[in-house]
Amino acid sequence: MTTLTMKNTLLALAATASLAFAAPVFAAGGGSDGDSSGGGDANKCPAGQVYDNAAKKCVKKSSQLNDNQIYLFARQYAYAGKYDEALDMLKRAKNQNDPRILNYYGYTNRKLGNVDVAMTYYKKAIALDGNYLLARSYMGQGLVLQGDIEGARVQLVEIRDRGGKDTYAYKALYEALKTGSTY
Incomplete structure (x- = not known):
């Protein structure tokens, strides 16, 4: 095997491996609204606790959480399928008119x-922030x-026209329109 052939083979393997890891992120919507500070694993935490990325462990829910933390934890619960916990967390937000809170x-x-x-x-979320592409995607779904x-297509066009053609929001709604499956 020549050096060039080996190099091309390794590049192909690396590209395939990176795609294998990218698919679950797309399906789960991780970082879908431009916020990479969330995350953790809500499935690891027992009831009454949330995952703290900074501490890298589950911690007790605290009234000391700010609205950004509440949003991140609610999103984490929602993506983990813990919808009741997500709703409980969202109810704790001081600003119930935050488009992110409304979206979740x-x-x-x-x-x-x-x-x-x-x-x-x-x-409500879109009325407050017409450029909130993830809310438009979820509404379209x-x-x-x-x-x-037709209404879903209108939202897809809005996302595209607002510069979101290469975003998770556009791709997820496009797939929902194509397959009928939603995220």
């Missing part, structure tokens, strides 16, 4: 099957669930 009320309700309730939260394909 919507996401959690949609995942619980309360699509009509979810749509009211998405609409709710529209797909309701059978309003």
